[in-house]
Amino acid sequence: MTEQPPAPLVRASLYSYVVVILLSAVYTFNFLDRQLLSILSEPIRKDLGLSYTQVGMLTGLTFALFYTTFGIPLAWLADRTHRVRIIAAACAVWSLFSMACGMAGNFTALALARIGVGVGEAGGSPPSYSLISDYFPPQRRGLALALYSLGVPLGTALGSAAGAKIAAVYSWRVAFLAVGGPGIALALLVLLLIREPKRGRFDALAGGETAHAPSVPLLTAIGGFFTNRTLMLTAISSGLSAFVGYAILNNGPAFLISNKGMTLPEIALYYSAMSGLAGGLGTFGSGWLVDLFGKRHRTAYALVPAASFVISLPFFLGFLWAPTWQWAMACLIVPHLMNNMYLAPAITVVQNAVPPARRGISGAILLFVLNLIGLGGGPVYVGLVADHFKPQYGTVALKYGLAALVPFYLLTILAHLIASRSIKSDATLAARLPTAHSAADLAV
Numbered sequence: 510m511t512e513q514p515p516a517p518l519v520r521a522s523l524y525s526y527v528v529v530i531l532l533s534a535v536y537t538f539n540f541l542d543r544q545l546l547s548i549l550s551e552p553i554r555k556d557l558g559l560s561y562t563q564v565g566m567l568t569g570l571t572f573a574l575f576y577t578t579f580g581i582p583l584a585w586l587a588d589r590t591h592r593v594r595i596i597a598a599a600c601a602v603w604s605l606f607s608m609a610c611g612m613a614g615n616f617t618a619l620a621l622a623r624i625g626v627g628v629g630e631a632g633g634s635p636p637s638y639s640l641i642s643d644y645f646p647p648q649r650r651g652l653a654l655a656l657y658s659l660g661v662p663l664g665t666a667l668g669s670a671a672g673a674k675i676a677a678v679y680s681w682r683v684a685f686l687a688v689g690g691p692g693i694a695l696a697l698l699v700l701l702l703i704r705e706p707k708r709g710r711f712d713a714l715a716g717g718e719t720a721h722a723p724s725v726p727l728l729t730a731i732g733g734f735f736t737n738r739t740l741m742l743t744a745i746s747s748g749l750s751a752f753v754g755y756a757i758l759n760n761g762p763a764f765l766i767s768n769k770g771m772t773l774p775e776i777a778l779y780y781s782a783m784s785g786l787a788g789g790l791g792t793f794g795s796g797w798l799v800d801l802f803g804k805r806h807r808t809a810y811a812l813v814p815a816a817s818f819v820i821s822l823p824f825f826l827g828f829l830w831a832p833t834w835q836w837a838m839a840c841l842i843v844p845h846l847m848n849n850m851y852l853a854p855a856i857t858v859v860q861n862a863v864p865p866a867r868r869g870i871s872g873a874i875l876l877f878v879l880n881l882i883g884l885g886g887g888p889v890y891v892g893l894v895a896d897h898f899k900p901q902y903g904t905v906a907l908k909y910g911l912a913a914l915v916p917f918y919l920l921t922i923l924a925h926l927i928a929s930r931s932i933k934s935d936a937t938l939a940a941r942l943p944t945a946h947s948a949a950d951l952a953v
Contacts, residue, residue, distance in 0.1 A: 525644040528703055529656050532637045535600050535699060536660025538692045539633045541668045542607040542626055543572065545688060547759040547888075548668045548776070549681040551766050553619075556681070561899065561907070563616055565892025568759045571620050573885035576627035577877040584635035584873030585727045588866055592636040597699040603629030604692025611685030635873035640703070642860045642868055646711040650860055651803065651810075655796020655853035662788025662849060665758065669781030673762075677773040709865025730870040733863075739931045739938070740871065743811070743858050744878035746924035750814060750851040751883020752890075753917050757825070757844060759888040760911060767904040769834035783838055787845035791817070795850035799857060807938055808929040810858050814851035815925035821847035822918045829908050851925070855879070862938055887914075 546553065547568045554564050587595050606625030613619035637657060645653040668688075675684040725733070734740050762780060765771040771780070795813055802809035824843035831837035855875065863871045895910030902909065932938060 528644055529641055529653050533657045533660050535695050537663040539630050540661050540664025541688055542603055544665050544668045545672045548672045548762050549676050551763045552681050561892040561895045565889040567623055569888030570885045572623050572627045573880045575624045576631050577880045579628045579631035580873040580876055583632040584869040587636035587869040591705055592640050593703045593705050595632050595636050597696040599629050599632030600692050600696040604689045608686050608689035611682040635869045638856055638860055638872035639868040643706040643708055647861050651796040651800040651857045654856045655793050658792045658853045659789055662785050662792055666781045666785025669784055670777050673773045673777035730867050734871055734874045739862055739935045742928035742931050743855050744875050746928045747851055747855040747879045748882030749921040749924050751879050752887040753914055753921055754848040755884045756887030756891045756914055760891050764907050765834055768908055769837050771834045783842055784845050787842045788849045791846040791849035796853040799854045808933050810854040811925045811929035811932055813854055815922050817847035817850040818918055818922050829912055
């Protein structure tokens with residue numbers, strides 16, 4: 510195969526950064542609405558009489574099934590139509606259903622509202638990935654997508670601070686009602702401020718592809734993803750990363766309250782600040798690192814996440830067995846920082862490995878695998894283990910549920926190492942990413 514030149518060395522405009530910051534704000538509320546149930550799981554569990562497994566279903570599998578399933582057709586539509594309008598409509602839908610969560614009176618009603626949140630949020634990230642890829646050249650997409658992915662730690666921090674504070678003063682129901690309104694306002698801002706760019710305007714393509722090739726049929730796009738070794742290994746390693754990450758994220762506040770003696774006001778003050786700062790540094794840092802090291806070694810897109818989970822594991826064990834909540838929080842800083850370092854690299858690999866006309870659907874399939882394994886499996890797995898030990902250990906059972914994540918830490922590290930070998934030999938990535946020499950001249 511004839512080697513293609515790297516993508517043009519171009520400057521990203523100031524407006525490009527305005528777009529990615531606004532999309533990051535939308536993603537912040539996307540994740541805030543998603544995580545609010547996890548932040549307030551302990552008072553909700555007691556108020557509605559739920560089991561740990563039911564809480565795991567609500568925070569994980571119930572949401573993940575609809576979020577991942579609807580994401581694929583919505584992303585396929587985004588590859589063919591106006592991405593900005595889809596993002597705005599999705600933001601409005603998930604905000605309304607988040608408010609509906611605050612009016613639920615039992616497990617079924619809350620599950621139905623969570624399904625609505627999941628369907629709405631399915632239309633958020635894949636079109637956003639595609640938009641950002643058309644505002645930034647390949648060599649700067651890691652950092653740009655990391656800026657977008659800051660919505661994860663920022664949403665967690667805002668949910669912890671605002672959600673826990675409102676719930677402590679009023680109730681968990683009022684917290685859900687209060688976070689829905691800003692999402693409606695953001696949907697309007699997206700429509701007013703973001704322009705729809707040309708697809709593939711920064712890309713040097715390989716294998717006879719054209720930047721403006723039409724979107725392929727849905728089943729063809731899905732088949733193309735699952736038969737691509739690099740994409741599949743990236744998705745599986747990301748899914749295992751999310752399995753560990755979501756299990757800790759969704760159960761961390763409940764564990765600190767039930768096992769370490771923290772209160773909701775303390776969660777609002779200390780946990781929110783820690784999760785926002787550490788998670789933000791990890792997310793932004795991963796994008797910066799892969800843009801830096803990826804200029805010389807494409808394997809950085811998988812080796813950076815692998816190293817992060819190696820560093821995270823001993824501190825996670827310290828979090829579980831720390832004698833006080835203060836020590837537990839200190840240990841949790843490192844997992845919150847390191848466990849967020851897989852997402853931006855994975856998105857960047859996928860966006861650079863497919864033609865522009867398939868970016869939305871490929872991003873959705875990545876999220877399908879990632880969230881079905883991670884969000885759908887991690888919280889439920891911890892809940893099942895905790896419920897198994899609860900008759901014998903009471904609330905301490907949640908510690909054993911979290912401790913059961915250790916084998917998945919090891920699987921995650923191994924999966925990223927295997928993915929790095931495929932990334933190293935991927936011809937499409939070699940064509941789209943610059944050599945070390947050409948990257949040295951890039952200025953954005």
